[in-house]
Amino acid sequence: MVINSSNSQTNGQFIWLGIFAHPDDETSASAGTMVKWVSENNAAFVVTATGGELGTLGTGGLVIERENLALVRETELKKNLAMYGCNPPFMLRYRDQELEDEEIGILSMKILDIIHLINPDIIATFGPSGISNHTDHIAIHNATKKAYEDYKDSSDRQRVPILIYPSISEEMATQYSLNLSSDEKKMDIVIDINSSIDIKIKGLRNYKSQEDAQEFAEHLDNLKSNKKANVESFAVSPITPSDWASYPVVEHLKNL
Numbered sequence: 686m687v688i689n690s691s692n693s694q695t696n697g698q699f700i701w702l703g704i705f706a707h708p709d710d711e712t713s714a715s716a717g718t719m720v721k722w723v724s725e726n727n728a729a730f731v732v733t734a735t736g737g738e739l740g741t742l743g744t745g746g747l748v749i750e751r752e753n754l755a756l757v758r759e760t761e762l763k764k765n766l767a768m769y770g771c772n773p774p775f776m777l778r779y780r781d782q783e784l785e786d787e788e789i790g791i792l793s794m795k796i797l798d799i800i801h802l803i804n805p806d807i808i809a810t811f812g813p814s815g816i817s818n819h820t821d822h823i824a825i826h827n828a829t830k831k832a833y834e835d836y837k838d839s840s841d842r843q844r845v846p847i848l849i850y851p852s853i854s855e856e857m858a859t860q861y862s863l864n865l866s867s868d869e870k871k872m873d874i875v876i877d878i879n880s881s882i883d884i885k886i887k888g889l890r891n892y893k894s895q896e897d898a899q900e901f902a903e904h905l906d907n908l909k910s911n912k913k914a915n916v917e918s919f920a921v922s923p924i925t926p927s928d929w930a931s932y933p934v935v936e937h938l939k940n941l
Contacts, residue, residue, distance in 0.1 A: 699934050701729040702805035702846075704796060704829045706784060706821035707737040708762035709892045713901055714851040715809055716769060716885040717878030718917045721941040723770035730803055731766060732775045732796065733759075734825050739781040741896045749894055755781075757894050765888045775799050784824035792828035793835065800836050805846050806934040808833060812850030812869035812920065826850075834924060847929045848922035849874065871920035876941055882915045 701722050703711045711719075711731045719729045736755025743749045749757050762774055777795055779787065800808070810829040815822020830848070837845045850869055858865045878885065882905065889902035908914045921929055929935060 699727045699807070699937060700803055700805040701727065702732070702800065702803060702808045703730070704732040704734075704808060704810040704825060706734050706811070706815075706819070706825045707740070707781065708733055708758040709737070709889070709895055709898050710811075710822075711762075712765055712885065712888040712892070713898070714811075715917055715919075716765070716888045717881040717915070718876045718919075718938075718941065719771060720769050720881040720884050721876065721878065722938075725937070725941065728803075729769070729771040730775065730799075730805070731762075731771060732777065732799055733762060734777045734784055734792075735779045735781045735821060736776075737781050737895075740894060743894055744896055744899050745893060747893050754894060758892070761892050761894060765891050768884065768888065768891075782821060784821040784828075787824070789824075789828050789831060792824070793831040796829055796832040797835050800832060800846075804842070806932075807938065808846045808848050809919065810848070810850065812852070812922075813866040814864060814869060816851065816853070816863065816865070816869065818864060830922070830924065833922075837924075837926075844932055845926065847925045847932060847935065849919040849925075850922060852918045852920040854918070868920050868923065872918045873921045874919045874935070874938060876917045876919075876938070877915065878917055879912055879915045882909050 701719060703715055705711050723729050737758045738755045740754060742751065742754060766774060811822045811826045813826055815826060833848050852869050852871055853863060853865060854872060855870050858870055886902045886905050889898045892898035
């Protein structure tokens with residue numbers, strides 16, 4: 686793993702850090718964007734908090750023993766990140782559905798250490814509801830938010846990272862009966878992923894252990910002929926500095 690710990694402004698490279706709960710979260714939320722991001726000579730990293738031990742046990746004839754599931758899912762994750770051009774993941778080694786049992790100060794400190802290590806320009810994580818109200822998603826949101834605030838307080842960088850959440854339009858949230866916070870329905874940054882939608886779908890299908898990944902891949906494949914549907918959208922967290930729209934990284938992201 687090659688980590689550029691200096692400010693990205695010194696070499697023109699921007700750094701993305703995704704912080705999620707389970708293997709496959711990063712792909713569902715942002716694979717299309719990360720592929721385009723890396724293609725522009727930027728760096729991308731992912732933190733995965735759990736092994737997803739309680740997920741489904743295989744699809745399409747694949748049968749996985751429960752005790753082997755975390756290893757299978759981690760292998761799938763690493764394969765996908767390599768395909769996207771991302772760095773290998775930071776694994777926090779919590780068990781599925783046990784993140785909420787960890788003290789937020791401990792979990793946030795582990796995240797903060799990684800933020801200090803790579804000095805990202807963008808941090809992407811789940812918003813307050815975790816999209817699905819999964820307890821691990823909410824726990825990783827809360828811990829990342831605390832780590833971000835602590836980083837802001839301790840950083841001497843001219844510009845701290847922007848903190849963004851995967852977002853869904855009000856119309857779509859209603860259609861799928863998602864109980865989202867207002868923050869998660871803002872479409873502050875919308876990325877056209879027509880050029881990377883096939884890789885995102887392939888990444889989802891590479892998660893052969895998981896039924897929901899296969900279902901989402903099928904959903905995206907059915908929609909991809911509609912060019913306007915091939916987007917990933919993000920809401921900027923309200924704890925991001927108010928002048929975030931003027932950041933060079935934001936212009937770069939919007940122009941991917």
